Amino acid sequence: MVGEQSPHSHTAAPPRSGLELTERQQNVLRAVVEDYVLSAVPVGSRALVDRYRLLVSSATVRSAMAELEALGLLSHPHTSAGRVPSDLGYRVYVESLMREASLDRSDQLMIRHQFSQVQLTSNEWLRLAASILAGSTRSAAVVTPAKARRARFGHLQLVELGDQTRLAVLVLADGNVVQRRLDRAVLDRTMAGEPLGQADLDGAAATINADLAGLTGPQIRRRAAKLTGLAAHAAEVVASLVEDADTVAVEEVFTDGIGNVLEQPEFAEGAKLRGVLEVLQRSDFLEQLVPVLARRGGVTVIIGHENANDAMHEVSLVFAPYGAPDGALGLLGVLGPTRMPYPRAIPTVRYLATLMNELITSHHGGDA
Amino acid sequence: MVGEQSPHSHTAAPPRSGLELTERQQNVLRAVVEDYVLSAVPVGSRALVDRYRLLVSSATVRSAMAELEALGLLSHPHTSAGRVPSDLGYRVYVESLMREASLDRSDQLMIRHQFSQVQLTSNEWLRLAASILAGSTRSAAVVTPAKARRARFGHLQLVELGDQTRLAVLVLADGNVVQRRLDRAVLDRTMAGEPLGQADLDGAAATINADLAGLTGPQIRRRAAKLTGLAAHAAEVVASLVEDADTVAVEEVFTDGIGNVLEQPEFAEGAKLRGVLEVLQRSDFLEQLVPVLARRGGVTVIIGHENANDAMHEVSLVFAPYGAPDGALGLLGVLGPTRMPYPRAIPTVRYLATLMNELITSHHGGDA
């Protein structure tokens, strides 16, 4: 199970100490971030005192802004434009300025209700999770299935398909199910031409289930050497299936709400998103994220340049791991411009991660 | 199996007769389409005679263009701009002007090689198909798994999971596998408190396998009424699983290469794609496409406004069905601006559909 840390610790980097802001600086930074998130327009000192009750004049705000800029928390598109938060500004905001509300009770119930409508078998519920995340945060959502980091064998069934093939159905210890179609020749070559019946298959499966439960791929391979005949071959197949489950860590990614991001002014020229989509869809980007998220637990926020990947320098991620007690681990979260409504996104991601933990746990050991 | 029709019949609408073009008009239209597809810039009479050996003067081309415009095959962004093909113009081009080359032998081999690298179990190969399509046509690719239109029962296994649940693994007649976790109570309530063992489960499964093979959901429901005890309940479960497989026709959609489309100038303002993505991801759009494609067989091209869906008025689809002999049916194809390289896209889609037919057939009855 994934633990929840203190709510105020979304950093990927260590908490920056020694950065003391005055009360006023904090208020100004908060106002700038919140205004800019809403309007997408650089915000000036005048607009700020008008829209937020800062109780000081615009000149004062200006000097506070200048200080914040010197600290690297705000930046200037050009001389006579308003201020825009820098990545670091967002960071400080997320870390200590944001007033993070938890999800409405009614929203929570609505989400729960939607999950109750859908079969937890098959990946339909992951799609649902992505859809809910996307709709609720107006950003792009990403959800990956929960997979054990180290796959262990659970249970094997060999099924006669009545033609040239057989089906091996393998239940992993974490509850995931994998299957592989086997050419008849694979199992039969041990028998001297004698056709195998379902009874033979069941026998071999029984041997294997008794011998190999709870073992990892390599362990099975070692044991297989001591077996003979049909069971030995079946064990080889099991070993390779278990190992496959190990290596294919993030095989499917469910995304939703890409259109939401396309609507944001920062991605008005669609080509800007291209790199992001590519990274998301093709590479091992999310896979590299898994250990980071798992180590930190809870919700992690990665803002703009904090992201190691160049293509992601203009987006923020708000992600959390979810998983089963035995360590099967999945990811879920949202992706949007750095100008993202963090106070909305973070609780939503947190709630959904918690919910999926619950679902996966109550359904025993996970299902995906 | 999906039949191949004559290569020149990509229309969704009936072939338009009575539209006789002179040789010259045909040459001009072809040149306009091909130039515009490459350049994305409205093409003028002068540029045309320069770039293509039309052997006439620009004035002559101008009059031919005017004729084509009167026929509704070309259009004018504004008075002094070049011509652009209309949807109908593309239609005529695709129907009778295009010189459609089949795929390079080397491309074919490369694609085949990539497929040989991947397990056909799990949906990994669908992802691969989408990736190949997207890469090869520089458009967005869409692939859906092959699903039987009318699901029929094949084989059932009941597996004891050793805790509060059991797993029903069901092989459909078309080779697809579905599973559902069962709460212990579901099966046990027929037995007067007496715990069930794997032997009992096997017995019930055997009864059901003998009785229900090849039946549809409703048929199974009727038979279930005549069964008693454990088998009756198991049959209910089987019926509902089979019916589920019926209704969830297109449950997963694999897309790739959305970035390719974002790069096209017609979608430079990313928001334009938003509607398209939404339709593609959320709605039953593809499901409605299934019967159309299945009826026509082979590659179907749907250009701009020919598409019933408003959101799709600025894109073209080049799609084909693929499937197993027993009728399991999937879709695959590409989506791009109407200004699409049809002579490249069509053979690629056709080849991939053929290839997937082969793969699915040789692996017996399909796998997804």
Added chain:
DNA sequence: ATTGGCACTCTCACCCTGAGAGTGCCAACG
């Protein structure tokens, strides 16, 4: 029927300009 020529149209890139917004600084004030 085809062509060269010519007048006409429309876009686009460019420049200029004025309005507006916002800053930075400073002197004055409580």
Added chain:
DNA sequence: CGTTGGCACTCTCAGGGTGAGAGTGCCAAT
């Protein structure tokens, strides 16, 4: 001494005008 009003300055942005270029449509000549 922190805060404030004032003011000069800077920069963007929208709007309007202009000239070049591309392309058309038409017509008279071949």
